Amino acid sequence: MSYEFEKYRAFGPLYRITHWVFAISCVILLFTGYYIYEPWFTTMLEKGVDDFTVANMRFFHFAAGYCFMGAVIARFYLWFFGNRQERITDALPVTKRNIKNFWGAILNYLYVKFHVPRLGHNALAGTTYLVTFLLSMVMIASGFYLLYPESVQVQAWGGAVFGSQQNARFVHFILMFYYIFFAMVHIYIAIWNDVMFGEGLVSAIISGSKFLHIKRPRVD
Amino acid sequence: MADQSENGIGDLRITRRSFIKGCTMAAAALGLSETMIPRLVSAATSPQRPPVVWLHFQECTGCTESLLRASHPDIGRLILDLISLDYHETVMAAAGYQAEENLKNTIEKYDGKYICVVEGAIPTKDGGVYCKIGGRTAMDILAEVAPRSAAVIAIGSCASFGGLQAAAPNPTGAVGVRDLVRGKPIINIPGCPPNPISFLGTVLHYLTWKKLPVTDNLGRPLFAYGRKIHDHCERRAHFDEGRFVEQFGDEGHRQGYCLYKVGCKGPATFSNCPAVRFNDVDQWPVSAGHGCCGCTEPGFWDSMTPFEQRLPEVEVPLGKGTVTSAESVGRTVMGITAGAIGIHAAAGVVRRLAKGTAKKDEIREE
Numbered sequence A: 001m002s003y004e005f006e007k008y009r010a011f012g013p014l015y016r017i018t019h020w021v022f023a024i025s026c027v028i029l030l031f032t033g034y035y036i037y038e039p040w041f042t043t044m045l046e047k048g049v050d051d052f053t054v055a056n057m058r059f060f061h062f063a064a065g066y067c068f069m070g071a072v073i074a075r076f077y078l079w080f081f082g083n084r085q086e087r088i089t090d091a092l093p094v095t096k097r098n099i100k101n102f103w104g105a106i107l108n109y110l111y112v113k114f115h116v117p118r119l120g121h122n123a124l125a126g127t128t129y130l131v132t133f134l135l136s137m138v139m140i141a142s143g144f145y146l147l148y149p150e151s152v153q154v155q156a157w158g159g160a161v162f163g164s165q166q167n168a169r170f171v172h173f174i175l176m177f178y179y180i181f182f183a184m185v186h187i188y189i190a191i192w193n194d195v196m197f198g199e200g201l202v203s204a205i206i207s208g209s210k211f212l213h214i215k216r217p218r219v220d
Numbered sequence B: 001m002a003d004q005s006e007n008g009i010g011d012l013r014i015t016r017r018s019f020i021k022g023c024t025m026a027a028a029a030l031g032l033s034e035t036m037i038p039r040l041v042s043a044a045t046s047p048q049r050p051p052v053v054w055l056h057f058q059e060c061t062g063c064t065e066s067l068l069r070a071s072h073p074d075i076g077r078l079i080l081d082l083i084s085l086d087y088h089e090t091v092m093a094a095a096g097y098q099a100e101e102n103l104k105n106t107i108e109k110y111d112g113k114y115i116c117v118v119e120g121a122i123p124t125k126d127g128g129v130y131c132k133i134g135g136r137t138a139m140d141i142l143a144e145v146a147p148r149s150a151a152v153i154a155i156g157s158c159a160s161f162g163g164l165q166a167a168a169p170n171p172t173g174a175v176g177v178r179d180l181v182r183g184k185p186i187i188n189i190p191g192c193p194p195n196p197i198s199f200l201g202t203v204l205h206y207l208t209w210k211k212l213p214v215t216d217n218l219g220r221p222l223f224a225y226g227r228k229i230h231d232h233c234e235r236r237a238h239f240d241e242g243r244f245v246e247q248f249g250d251e252g253h254r255q256g257y258c259l260y261k262v263g264c265k266g267p268a269t270f271s272n273c274p275a276v277r278f279n280d281v282d283q284w285p286v287s288a289g290h291g292c293c294g295c296t297e298p299g300f301w302d303s304m305t306p307f308e309q310r311l312p313e314v315e316v317p318l319g320k321g322t323v324t325s326a327e328s329v330g331r332t333v334m335g336i337t338a339g340a341i342g343i344h345a346a347a348g349v350v351r352r353l354a355k356g357t358a359k360k361d362e363i364r365e366e
């Protein structure tokens, strides 16, 4: 049998913009950040060219870091003032509706239970995004502490949170792996959802619209 | 050495010339204009300058050694000349009861006026029994001497942050002065050892303006610890260009490239080493070809080791104390994730093959 889907508006424009700023700045941050950790290609051969490799990598890292922070601030606003799908109340697994959806999503991902359509993200995804958001604040805090080490104000809170520059570097580096982990799982699950349920999840973050089926399909 | 007499015994007097030279070096380190030098000199020769009580606790005496053995004799002598050292276990002539008597007298006579310099960490575990002098614990002595002083100077990383003694698992519960003394101006001059000039500058600053210099959040004077080593290192141009030593002894090492990839901690360490350098031979660790070890930072024995790697290692929970690099832990996590994704996708494909195109089974309304 065929499916009947109806188009719904799920995500507002600011939400979609923050998503793509996150995505692009994260790719740049991961690449340049890993390069700062281990500059694996260098100007060892002294080509006689001043290409300033490491200095430029650091510059792109900081520039992307500022964009990343802008996106985090916008996302913070949306947690409270976004539409229903964007708010924190749709993510936190504390209400009955969300707790049910949280476990339902886990079982669905394990191929055990049916997919339950929902206009926003499922509560498992929402919770993951919330955790990622909080870790991003740690990333920004450690990043800015590393960026402005001589500032008295930054030293005051940075020193209190991280203790020393070296500890901040360590935290900043270890958390990089969370972002790689997140990117892998996030992209896989998004595509998997699209393939399995045909709701147009991947294009929803571009167009803002999602397709939910309107008739319950017949179960033979 | 300039002022060594013919029979090889150093002349212990300090000439006015070298005295002023020393003051000038300290003024330069403090970032002062030359017009301030006369003020420093007159403060340093003032008969009312405060006496100093120098306490040694859990330490190696390296800080004192580096002060006294500065190849430039002026500095070490200037310090001894400058501060009227009433109690210093390494250099004082008195011993035993006489020495302890000196300490007692100074505290009584100059109550609230003397400077207390502390060298070495203070063990606090088991009532502080791990360091005793004249039958009293370091904790007791500090609790008696520090509160009655005008200011406390913690010299070296041990007195500042606990140093080597406080390295995990810190068996003696060693801590720095700041963890025990409250309500007194305390300044930290960390380093293993710190540069004598940084100490001298601090003392001269105090004698001249009757207050301690401005510090960062860790109590280190900004004139000496206000900037990262990395930000005024002579190899920095190589860093920015991406020219690195890949291995000790390689071509890059011979060329004097940046030591970042062989574990230099310059990017995480605050100190004036590249500018002031040591012992007047214009050397410091990085110019000698080894990366900075980060010795002026709190907890450096734990967070800066291994010295030839940039970031500390992590303990793997399952391996009973096995340590490995943070990167290999991260790589393992990424590998497991990739594997899990592959298995999950394969399971979906197998399931669909087994059931035919069963897309309708996947969805149910809320």
Ligand code: HEM
Pocket: A026, A029, A030, A032, A033, A034, A036, A037, A038, A058, A061, A062, A064, A065, A066, A068, A069, A139, A140, A142, A143, A144, A146, A147, A169, A170, A172, A173, A175, A176, A179, B267
């Ligand atoms: C997803 C987010 C981010 C990732 C994955 C990331 C990754 C990294 C990595 C791996 C390093 C090298 C650490 C080391 O080996 O010492 C690094 C360094 C650094 N990051 Fe980030 N970073 C992120 C966000 C930020 C942000 C938001 C800022 C703030 C502007 C920032 C500022 C810095 C600074 C200042 C350094 C030190 C560079 C240097 O001094 O050489 N990072 N980052």
Ligand code: SF4
Pocket: B229, B230, B231, B233, B234, B235, B236, B237, B239, B257, B258, B259, B260, B264, B265, B266, B267, B286, B291, B292
């Ligand atoms: S040698 Fe160390 S301090 Fe100097 S530029 Fe390289 S990393 Fe920085």
